[in-house]
Amino acid sequence: MQEQILLTVSGHEKIKKELQDLKNRRLKISQRIKTAREFGDLSENSEYEDAKNEQSFVEGRILELEEMLRRAKVLTKNGTDKVELGSTVILKIDGQSPEYTIVGASESDPGTGKISVDSPLGHSLMGCAKGEEVEILTPNGKMACEVVAIK
Structure with missing residues:
Protein backbone atom coordinates (compact mmCIF):
# COMPACT_ATOMS: atom_id res chain seq x y z
CA MET A 1 0.00 0.00 0.00
CA GLN A 2 1.35 3.40 -0.95
CA GLU A 3 1.86 6.09 1.64
CA GLN A 4 -0.71 8.84 1.98
CA ILE A 5 0.27 12.37 1.05
CA LEU A 6 -0.76 14.89 3.69
CA LEU A 7 -2.17 18.10 2.26
CA THR A 8 -3.80 21.20 3.60
CA VAL A 9 -7.04 22.31 1.97
CA SER A 10 -5.20 25.09 0.10
CA GLY A 11 -2.48 22.67 -1.03
CA HIS A 12 -5.12 20.27 -2.36
CA GLU A 13 -6.83 23.09 -4.26
CA LYS A 14 -3.49 24.25 -5.70
CA ILE A 15 -2.77 20.76 -7.06
CA LYS A 16 -6.27 20.48 -8.56
CA LYS A 17 -5.84 23.86 -10.28
CA GLU A 18 -2.42 22.91 -11.68
CA LEU A 19 -3.88 19.64 -12.96
CA GLN A 20 -6.72 21.43 -14.73
CA ASP A 21 -4.30 23.98 -16.24
CA LEU A 22 -2.11 21.15 -17.56
CA LYS A 23 -5.09 19.35 -19.07
CA ASN A 24 -6.04 22.56 -20.89
CA ARG A 25 -2.42 22.98 -22.01
CA ARG A 26 -2.42 19.39 -23.31
CA LEU A 27 -5.14 20.29 -25.83
CA LYS A 28 -3.09 23.22 -27.14
CA ILE A 29 0.01 21.04 -27.46
CA SER A 30 -1.93 18.47 -29.50
CA GLN A 31 -2.93 21.23 -31.90
CA ARG A 32 0.72 22.39 -32.16
CA ILE A 33 1.80 18.82 -32.98
CA LYS A 34 -0.88 18.55 -35.66
CA THR A 35 0.21 21.87 -37.20
CA ALA A 36 3.90 20.92 -37.06
CA ARG A 37 3.19 17.60 -38.83
CA GLU A 38 1.79 19.55 -41.75
CA PHE A 39 5.24 21.09 -42.33
CA GLY A 40 6.42 17.77 -43.73
CA ASP A 41 9.68 15.98 -42.86
CA LEU A 42 9.56 15.30 -39.11
CA SER A 43 13.27 14.46 -38.85
CA GLU A 44 14.26 18.13 -39.15
CA ASN A 45 11.14 19.73 -37.76
CA SER A 46 12.06 21.65 -34.59
CA GLU A 47 8.48 22.79 -33.97
CA TYR A 48 7.37 19.16 -33.93
CA GLU A 49 10.23 18.12 -31.61
CA ASP A 50 9.56 21.00 -29.22
CA ALA A 51 5.86 20.20 -29.06
CA LYS A 52 6.53 16.47 -28.51
CA ASN A 53 8.99 17.27 -25.70
CA GLU A 54 6.49 19.59 -24.05
CA GLN A 55 3.78 16.97 -24.46
CA SER A 56 5.97 14.40 -22.73
CA PHE A 57 6.63 16.74 -19.80
CA VAL A 58 2.96 17.71 -19.44
CA GLU A 59 1.74 14.10 -19.60
CA GLY A 60 4.27 13.07 -16.95
CA ARG A 61 3.25 15.91 -14.65
CA ILE A 62 -0.46 15.11 -15.14
CA LEU A 63 0.17 11.51 -14.08
CA GLU A 64 2.18 12.70 -11.08
CA LEU A 65 -0.54 15.12 -9.93
CA GLU A 66 -3.32 12.56 -10.44
CA GLU A 67 -1.36 10.10 -8.30
CA MET A 68 -0.85 12.75 -5.61
CA LEU A 69 -4.58 13.49 -5.52
CA ARG A 70 -5.39 9.79 -5.41
CA ARG A 71 -3.14 9.31 -2.37
CA ALA A 72 -4.00 12.65 -0.73
CA LYS A 73 -5.32 12.93 2.77
CA VAL A 74 -6.67 16.45 3.15
CA LEU A 75 -6.45 17.69 6.70
CA THR A 76 -8.45 20.60 7.97
CA LYS A 77 -7.36 22.67 10.93
CA ASN A 78 -9.44 21.80 13.98
CA GLY A 79 -8.94 25.16 15.70
CA THR A 80 -7.07 23.62 18.59
CA ASP A 81 -4.55 25.42 20.74
CA LYS A 82 -1.86 23.00 19.60
CA VAL A 83 0.32 23.07 16.49
CA GLU A 84 -1.00 20.74 13.80
CA LEU A 85 -0.85 20.40 10.04
CA GLY A 86 -2.10 23.67 8.58
CA SER A 87 -1.22 25.73 11.66
Whole structure:
Protein backbone atom coordinates (compact mmCIF):
# COMPACT_ATOMS: atom_id res chain seq x y z
CA MET A 1 0.00 0.00 0.00
CA GLN A 2 1.35 3.40 -0.95
CA GLU A 3 1.86 6.09 1.64
CA GLN A 4 -0.71 8.84 1.98
CA ILE A 5 0.27 12.37 1.05
CA LEU A 6 -0.76 14.89 3.69
CA LEU A 7 -2.17 18.10 2.26
CA THR A 8 -3.80 21.20 3.60
CA VAL A 9 -7.04 22.31 1.97
CA SER A 10 -5.20 25.09 0.10
CA GLY A 11 -2.48 22.67 -1.03
CA HIS A 12 -5.12 20.27 -2.36
CA GLU A 13 -6.83 23.09 -4.26
CA LYS A 14 -3.49 24.25 -5.70
CA ILE A 15 -2.77 20.76 -7.06
CA LYS A 16 -6.27 20.48 -8.56
CA LYS A 17 -5.84 23.86 -10.28
CA GLU A 18 -2.42 22.91 -11.68
CA LEU A 19 -3.88 19.64 -12.96
CA GLN A 20 -6.72 21.43 -14.73
CA ASP A 21 -4.30 23.98 -16.24
CA LEU A 22 -2.11 21.15 -17.56
CA LYS A 23 -5.09 19.35 -19.07
CA ASN A 24 -6.04 22.56 -20.89
CA ARG A 25 -2.42 22.98 -22.01
CA ARG A 26 -2.42 19.39 -23.31
CA LEU A 27 -5.14 20.29 -25.83
CA LYS A 28 -3.09 23.22 -27.14
CA ILE A 29 0.01 21.04 -27.46
CA SER A 30 -1.93 18.47 -29.50
CA GLN A 31 -2.93 21.23 -31.90
CA ARG A 32 0.72 22.39 -32.16
CA ILE A 33 1.80 18.82 -32.98
CA LYS A 34 -0.88 18.55 -35.66
CA THR A 35 0.21 21.87 -37.20
CA ALA A 36 3.90 20.92 -37.06
CA ARG A 37 3.19 17.60 -38.83
CA GLU A 38 1.79 19.55 -41.75
CA PHE A 39 5.24 21.09 -42.33
CA GLY A 40 6.42 17.77 -43.73
CA ASP A 41 9.68 15.98 -42.86
CA LEU A 42 9.56 15.30 -39.11
CA SER A 43 13.27 14.46 -38.85
CA GLU A 44 14.26 18.13 -39.15
CA ASN A 45 11.14 19.73 -37.76
CA SER A 46 12.06 21.65 -34.59
CA GLU A 47 8.48 22.79 -33.97
CA TYR A 48 7.37 19.16 -33.93
CA GLU A 49 10.23 18.12 -31.61
CA ASP A 50 9.56 21.00 -29.22
CA ALA A 51 5.86 20.20 -29.06
CA LYS A 52 6.53 16.47 -28.51
CA ASN A 53 8.99 17.27 -25.70
CA GLU A 54 6.49 19.59 -24.05
CA GLN A 55 3.78 16.97 -24.46
CA SER A 56 5.97 14.40 -22.73
CA PHE A 57 6.63 16.74 -19.80
CA VAL A 58 2.96 17.71 -19.44
CA GLU A 59 1.74 14.10 -19.60
CA GLY A 60 4.27 13.07 -16.95
CA ARG A 61 3.25 15.91 -14.65
CA ILE A 62 -0.46 15.11 -15.14
CA LEU A 63 0.17 11.51 -14.08
CA GLU A 64 2.18 12.70 -11.08
CA LEU A 65 -0.54 15.12 -9.93
CA GLU A 66 -3.32 12.56 -10.44
CA GLU A 67 -1.36 10.10 -8.30
CA MET A 68 -0.85 12.75 -5.61
CA LEU A 69 -4.58 13.49 -5.52
CA ARG A 70 -5.39 9.79 -5.41
CA ARG A 71 -3.14 9.31 -2.37
CA ALA A 72 -4.00 12.65 -0.73
CA LYS A 73 -5.32 12.93 2.77
CA VAL A 74 -6.67 16.45 3.15
CA LEU A 75 -6.45 17.69 6.70
CA THR A 76 -8.45 20.60 7.97
CA LYS A 77 -7.36 22.67 10.93
CA ASN A 78 -9.44 21.80 13.98
CA GLY A 79 -8.94 25.16 15.70
CA THR A 80 -7.07 23.62 18.59
CA ASP A 81 -4.55 25.42 20.74
CA LYS A 82 -1.86 23.00 19.60
CA VAL A 83 0.32 23.07 16.49
CA GLU A 84 -1.00 20.74 13.80
CA LEU A 85 -0.85 20.40 10.04
CA GLY A 86 -2.10 23.67 8.58
CA SER A 87 -1.22 25.73 11.66
CA THR A 88 0.67 28.97 11.25
CA VAL A 89 3.07 29.50 14.14
CA ILE A 90 5.08 32.48 15.26
CA LEU A 91 8.28 31.52 17.00
CA LYS A 92 10.89 33.32 19.03
CA ILE A 93 14.37 32.27 17.92
CA ASP A 94 17.45 34.26 18.93
CA GLY A 95 15.42 37.47 19.34
CA GLN A 96 13.68 37.10 15.98
CA SER A 97 10.04 36.14 15.34
CA PRO A 98 9.76 34.06 12.16
CA GLU A 99 6.34 32.83 11.05
CA TYR A 100 5.87 29.38 9.54
CA THR A 101 2.94 27.36 8.25
CA ILE A 102 3.15 23.60 8.84
CA VAL A 103 2.30 21.75 5.62
CA GLY A 104 2.68 18.31 4.05
CA ALA A 105 6.01 17.49 2.38
CA SER A 106 4.65 18.05 -1.13
CA GLU A 107 3.55 21.61 -0.26
CA SER A 108 6.70 22.76 1.53
CA ASP A 109 8.37 25.94 0.32
CA PRO A 110 10.72 27.32 2.99
CA GLY A 111 11.21 30.51 0.98
CA THR A 112 7.56 31.42 1.59
CA GLY A 113 7.47 30.16 5.18
CA LYS A 114 5.82 26.80 4.43
CA ILE A 115 7.73 24.06 6.23
CA SER A 116 7.17 20.34 5.99
CA VAL A 117 5.70 18.45 8.91
CA ASP A 118 8.56 15.99 8.21
CA SER A 119 11.32 18.61 8.63
CA PRO A 120 13.15 18.75 11.97
CA LEU A 121 11.42 22.03 12.88
CA GLY A 122 7.97 20.98 11.67
CA HIS A 123 8.21 17.61 13.41
CA SER A 124 9.35 19.21 16.70
CA LEU A 125 6.54 21.79 16.66
CA MET A 126 3.70 19.31 16.15
CA GLY A 127 1.48 19.18 19.23
CA CYS A 128 3.15 22.15 20.94
CA ALA A 129 1.09 24.83 22.68
CA LYS A 130 1.51 28.59 22.86
CA GLY A 131 4.32 29.52 25.26
CA GLU A 132 5.99 26.13 24.99
CA GLU A 133 9.77 25.95 24.67
CA VAL A 134 11.00 23.56 21.99
CA GLU A 135 14.46 22.17 21.34
CA ILE A 136 15.03 21.19 17.74
CA LEU A 137 17.76 18.86 16.56
CA THR A 138 19.03 20.18 13.23
CA PRO A 139 21.94 19.10 11.04
CA ASN A 140 23.87 22.05 12.55
CA GLY A 141 23.14 21.05 16.15
CA LYS A 142 20.45 21.88 18.69
CA MET A 143 18.35 25.02 18.41
CA ALA A 144 15.92 26.37 21.01
CA CYS A 145 12.76 28.32 20.25
CA GLU A 146 9.49 29.33 21.87
CA VAL A 147 6.02 29.10 20.35
CA VAL A 148 4.72 32.69 20.61
CA ALA A 149 1.41 32.27 18.76
CA ILE A 150 -0.62 29.69 16.85
CA LYS A 151 -3.06 30.73 14.13
